[in-house]
Amino acid sequence: MTAPILTVENLKTHFHLSAGILRAVDDVSFAVPSGRVLSIIGESGSGKSVTALSILRLIEPPGRIESGRILFRDRNLLDLSDAEISQTIRGNRIGMVFQDPVTSLNPSLTIGDQIAEGLMIHKNLTAIQAEAQAVDLLKLVGLPNAREHYRSYAHEFSGGMCQRVVIAAAIACEPDILIADEPTTALDVTIQAQILQLLLDLKRRLNGSLILITHDLGVVAAMADEVMVMYAGKVVEQADVARTFREPRHPYTQALMSSVMRLEDPREAPLNAIPGAPPRPLNLPPGCSFRARCAHAFGRCESEYPALRERDPDHRAACHLLDG
Amino acid sequence: MSAMAEPLLSVGGLAKQFRLPRTRLFDAPLTLKALDGVSFDLRPGEILGIVGESGCGKSTLARLVLRLLDPSAGRIRFAGRDITRTGGAELRRLRREMQLVFQDPLSSLNPRMPVGVTIGEALRFHGMGSRAEQQAQARDFLDIVGLDRDYYDRLPHEFSGGQCQRVGIARALILKPRLLVLDEPVSALDVSVRAQILSLLLDLRRRFGLTYILISHDLSVVKRVCDRTAVLYLGKLVEIAPSESLYREPLHPYTQALIRAIPSPDPAAKRARDLGGIEGDVPSPIDPPKGCRFHTRCPHRMEVCAQDEPPMRELRPGHVAACFLHEAGGAPATRQ
Numbered sequence: 001m002t003a004p005i006l007t008v009e010n011l012k013t014h015f016h017l018s019a020g021i022l023r024a025v026d027d028v029s030f031a032v033p034s035g036r037v038l039s040i041i042g043e044s045g046s047g048k049s050v051t052a053l054s055i056l057r058l059i060e061p062p063g064r065i066e067s068g069r070i071l072f073r074d075r076n077l078l079d080l081s082d083a084e085i086s087q088t089i090r091g092n093r094i095g096m097v098f099q100d101p102v103t104s105l106n107p108s109l110t111i112g113d114q115i116a117e118g119l120m121i122h123k124n125l126t127a128i129q130a131e132a133q134a135v136d137l138l139k140l141v142g143l144p145n146a147r148e149h150y151r152s153y154a155h156e157f158s159g160g161m162c163q164r165v166v167i168a169a170a171i172a173c174e175p176d177i178l179i180a181d182e183p184t185t186a187l188d189v190t191i192q193a194q195i196l197q198l199l200l201d202l203k204r205r206l207n208g209s210l211i212l213i214t215h216d217l218g219v220v221a222a223m224a225d226e227v228m229v230m231y232a233g234k235v236v237e238q239a240d241v242a243r244t245f246r247e248p249r250h251p252y253t254q255a256l257m258s259s260v261m262r263l264e265d266p267r268e269a270p271l272n273a274i275p276g277a278p279p280r281p282l283n284l285p286p287g288c289s290f291r292a293r294c295a296h297a298f299g300r301c302e303s304e305y306p307a308l309r310e311r312d313p314d315h316r317a318a319c320h321l322l323d324g
Numbered sequence: 325m326s327a328m329a330e331p332l333l334s335v336g337g338l339a340k341q342f343r344l345p346r347t348r349l350f351d352a353p354l355t356l357k358a359l360d361g362v363s364f365d366l367r368p369g370e371i372l373g374i375v376g377e378s379g380c381g382k383s384t385l386a387r388l389v390l391r392l393l394d395p396s397a398g399r400i401r402f403a404g405r406d407i408t409r410t411g412g413a414e415l416r417r418l419r420r421e422m423q424l425v426f427q428d429p430l431s432s433l434n435p436r437m438p439v440g441v442t443i444g445e446a447l448r449f450h451g452m453g454s455r456a457e458q459q460a461q462a463r464d465f466l467d468i469v470g471l472d473r474d475y476y477d478r479l480p481h482e483f484s485g486g487q488c489q490r491v492g493i494a495r496a497l498i499l500k501p502r503l504l505v506l507d508e509p510v511s512a513l514d515v516s517v518r519a520q521i522l523s524l525l526l527d528l529r530r531r532f533g534l535t536y537i538l539i540s541h542d543l544s545v546v547k548r549v550c551d552r553t554a555v556l557y558l559g560k561l562v563e564i565a566p567s568e569s570l571y572r573e574p575l576h577p578y579t580q581a582l583i584r585a586i587p588s589p590d591p592a593a594k595r596a597r598d599l600g601g602i603e604g605d606v607p608s609p610i611d612p613p614k615g616c617r618f619h620t621r622c623p624h625r626m627e628v629c630a631q632d633e634p635p636m637r638e639l640r641p642g643h644v645a646a647c648f649l650h651e652a653g654g655a656p657a658t659r660q
Contacts, residue, residue, distance in 0.1 A: 043514040043515075043516055043517075044485070044514055158605045158606075159378070160605055161605065188377035188378055188541060188606075189377075189541065189543075189582060189585040189586055190377060190581060190582065190585045190602050191377075191605065192585065192587075193585040193587070194603075196587070215514060215515060216515075216587070217515065217589040218586060218587035218588055218589045219587050220589070221587060221588060221589045221590055221591045221593065222587040222588070222593075223587075224591075241591045242591050242592070245589070245590065245591050255516065256515065256516055257589075259515055259516045259518070259519055260515060260589045261518070261519070261542075261544040261545060261547075261548055262544060262588065262589055262590075263543060263544045263547060263571065263583065263586055263588065264588070265544075265548070267547065267548060267567065267568065269548075271519035271522050271523045271526075271548065272519055273516060273517055273518070273519035273520040273523065274516040274517065275520070277484030277485070277486055277487065277517060278484075278514070278516075
């Protein structure tokens with residue numbers, strides 16, 4: 001296993017709502033290995049996106065990063081000022097791609113200028129240098145007629161083309177880590193395949209790491225090296241992609257895997273669902289948050305949250321069943 | 325002829341054009357051909373899946389069938405009647421027989437209206453039953469879709485996505501329709517709860533003898549629940565077949581590409597084949613390519629494809645596709 005480029009330790013990001021404290025991310029620790037793809041999966045509300053936004057220091061009130069450390073190149077990102085983060089880290093060393101490509105772009109700026117902007121801020125390029133480089137980036141992400149399209153606006157493009165532009169902007173400064181939060185969810189499958197291929201090609205080319213947040217397990221299987229499973233604000237399992245799919249240890253991961261509909265499945269195959277819905281991590285009772293939906297829950301699951309422990313080499317899971 | 329043999333819905337040459345605002349003062353106004361010459365039959369009790377990329381006309385087709393839009397050409401027959409031009413009170417009566425379930429369960433519910441009131445609203449609109457009867461029925465339908473009768477007074481925000489979708493289904497069902505159009509009914513839901521909703525829909529079909537049109541971009545969902553699948557590309561039907569046959573042997577290169585583009589949830593499969601589906605974007609429906617509309621992206625295109633439109637032909641029993649590869653003298657279709 002390669003040395004991690006980013007290490008998150010005991011991260012807690014909570015939202016202070018009138019109804020109580022929503023523990024969106026609650027004591028989450030993980031490492032992003034250098035040059036690899038880490039996929040974060042889980043149902044909506046499990047804390048995937050808040051984890052990503054915390055790394056980027058984009059948490060706004062009523063949300064707050066309560067504690068923990070986010071180590072990137074021996075610096076704790078939580079110690080940096082907002083100015084330092086936006087100057088040196090966000091959009092520079094850590095790039096980001098969000099779900100909706102059309103709203104990610106500024107509708108009143110040309111797409112070229114949006115890419116050039118980052119280059120001028122982070123790399124101190126002149127406007128002319130930045131423009132030339134932005135055109136190269138647009139070519140790199142496969143935008144046809146990059147030079148002419150430099151002066152186009154987001155509304156002139158399809159969703160897939162907009163996502164290519166967003167990716168061009170995200171990789172402009174050759175970041176060490178690219179965080180992509182549901183980058184293809186808003187796109188059609190044929191376009192999704194193109195964008196995923198592009199992300200893999202760019203990752204190889206830049207030799208960077210990719211944190212890929214998605215709920216589509218097909219995308220995970222195609223892209224990820226490592227998979228981290230979140231449930232109600234906590235990490236419940238982490239392993240390499242093959243083991244996550246073949247030998248998941250946590251009952252939640254197991255249930256998630258069996259609820260996937262595969263094109264290869266015969267039509268008569270049973271439709272497996274996880275009963276109920278994921279809880280909101282708001283005023284959660286003690287014990288394992290998955291127990292209400294778990295087929296194997298027993299007494300201890302009510303009273304005590306299971307520790308996330310290494311069960312096999314590089315395979316962590318949090319379940320009392322595994323504690324023996 | 326027995327009543328069962330008659331299709332519940334029969335659509336012939338259905339087309340819809342939208343006139344766009346002029347971009348320049350003296351230019352002729354542009355028209356967008358959202359749907360162009362689509363024909364199919366739907367048997368009672370059948371589930372027909374409609375797949376295709378955004379802008380292919382899936383939702384337009386649904387809205388035309390439901391008579392929420394007026395067709396530019398073609399005809400629609402429902403339960404033996406021509407409903408292409410039905411209007412007024414008759415159209416209102418017709419609405420009871422066909423209902424729609426929307427994609428986003430939360431935003432399709434009124435956030436300030438208790439879900440029971442939402443479910444019973446259609447009964448009030450159609451003046452069916454007393455107030456007490458309407459309430460009782462709404463509670464019954466909560467139960468039918470697997471929710472607690474006592475949830476009547478709850479507001480949508482108290483429910484999960486899956487529960488909201490159950491409410492949406494109850495609302496569509498309360499008028500006891502014969503046809504339900506499901507527009508991406510599970511796309512907004514977590515993978516883990518999709519199967520719950522699909523199982524519910526299958527149960528309800530058996531229980532109430534319903535017929536569904538299911539619109540989805542997720543081919544694995546369509547394969548599982550739909551008896552037949554229709555593939556639309558740029559407003560044209562390119563292939564329609566029993567789901568079993570369509571997925572086993574897709575005959576149109578577009579269908580093949582769509583199926584190939586789906587990432588398989590199996591990490592071992594990824595290195596075996598590349599992710600790439602097909603090149604390029606869907607062309608604009610304002611100025612669609614001549615000939616076969618898919619020819620600009622088709623890996624098997626031939627000269628004829630740019631000139632003529634391929635006709636729909638039954639190539640296997642019940643399996644109809646429009647592609648010159650399958651015409652006499654055409655190259656054999658490759659699956660790869």
